[in-house]
Amino acid sequence: MKIGIYVFSATGNTARVCKLFQERLLQGGAEVAWHNIEDSYSEDVAPDKYDTLILAYPVHGFNAPTIVTEFAKKLPKLKGKGYYIVKSSGEPAKANRASSAQLNGILKSKGYDMLDEFHYVMPYNMIFRHDQYMVNKMWSRALEAADIDAARILEGKRGEIKQHIRHRFISKVFRIEHGGMRIIGRHYKVDTDKCVKCMKCVKACPMGNIKYENGKFVFGKKCLGCARCSFNCPVDAFNISLLNGWKVNGAYDFSLKEQPDGKLCKWCNKSYKRYFSQKGSNSIENQ
Numbered sequence: 359m360k361i362g363i364y365v366f367s368a369t370g371n372t373a374r375v376c377k378l379f380q381e382r383l384l385q386g387g388a389e390v391a392w393h394n395i396e397d398s399y400s401e402d403v404a405p406d407k408y409d410t411l412i413l414a415y416p417v418h419g420f421n422a423p424t425i426v427t428e429f430a431k432k433l434p435k436l437k438g439k440g441y442y443i444v445k446s447s448g449e450p451a452k453a454n455r456a457s458s459a460q461l462n463g464i465l466k467s468k469g470y471d472m473l474d475e476f477h478y479v480m481p482y483n484m485i486f487r488h489d490q491y492m493v494n495k496m497w498s499r500a501l502e503a504a505d506i507d508a509a510r511i512l513e514g515k516r517g518e519i520k521q522h523i524r525h526r527f528i529s530k531v532f533r534i535e536h537g538g539m540r541i542i543g544r545h546y547k548v549d550t551d552k553c554v555k556c557m558k559c560v561k562a563c564p565m566g567n568i569k570y571e572n573g574k575f576v577f578g579k580k581c582l583g584c585a586r587c588s589f590n591c592p593v594d595a596f597n598i599s600l601l602n603g604w605k606v607n608g609a610y611d612f613s614l615k616e617q618p619d620g621k622l623c624k625w626c627n628k629s630y631k632r633y634f635s636q637k638g639s640n641s642i643e644n645q
């Protein structure tokens with residue numbers, strides 16, 4: 359079985375989950391090829407050479423990021439080509455279930471056949487920083503579910519997709535965020551006293567939207583709001599304009615070596631409870 363994994367991950371969470379899938383699929387005897395969606399505009403993405411595809415993304419405003427939907431628009435028509443979705447989001451809110459609606463619509467119009475969706479809750483890279491207790495719970499759950507979900511892919515299993523009309527509506531309304539980010543992203547600022555000119559942000563922006571010209575950072579009109587620049591800045595020098603109060607800076611620790619006492623966070627408490635009490639697969643069918 360040949361599997362092509364197409365991933366967009368701004369700050370590493372979705373990629374981290376997909377690495378679990380990749381390891382387990384390889385162990386199960388599949389051939390697995392990894393494509394970063396942001397590089398796939400220039401490279402030959404050739405989905406026809408795979409038996410099954412996996413498309414992976416972080417949920418942005420109850421939707422797939424535009425870089426992913428734009429990528430899907432560029433895929434060739436392929437009748438009956440089965441694909442799975444792996445998505446990560448900071449909270450298990452039900453509205454995230456419909457985040458794939460637009461993406462699935464694009465792929466369906468090209469003949470692709472959606473087989474199942476796997477939803478992994480991972481620490482927020484925007485809004486607020488999850489504590490180590492929550493990070494450990496999320497990552498332990500991911501390790502457990504990835505075994506089962508990768509096996510489902512190897513067996514070619516299909517999940518029953520439940521996307522309530524209310525969640526589809528929320529997802530549609532929140533698409534406004536994509537346009538909003540293009541405006542907000544033009545007003546980012548870098549604190550030049552803190553900045554060490556490492557240029558990590560310039561090099562890492564998936565849209566090539568950050569330039570350093572004549573000693574100044576210039577932000578273009580293509581911001582995705584993915585948070586890669588502000589999250590990875592080694593000296594926390596970014597001000598992300600209207601969203602600055604929600605900024606999260608710095609990598610999380612997924613080593614699981616420390617098991618602090620803690621509580622589920624209050625925000626979305628019920629849905630975290632539901633997510634962590636779930637056993638087995640992270641298929642949307644079980645959620």
Ligand SMILES: Cc1cc2nc3c(=O)[nH]c(=O)nc-3n(C[C@H](O)[C@H](O)[C@H](O)COP(=O)(O)O)c2cc1C
Pocket residue numbers: 366367368369370371372373415416417418419420421446447448449450451454480481482483484582583584585
């Ligand atoms: C602009 C933006 C919007 C987001 N919107 C949502 C959301 O609607 N629901 C949610 O649960 N998490 C949301 N998140 C959190 C991310 O989905 C989450 O942290 C994800 O694991 C990040 O994955 P990545 O590291 O692969 O980019 C958002 C993050 C960003 C940057």
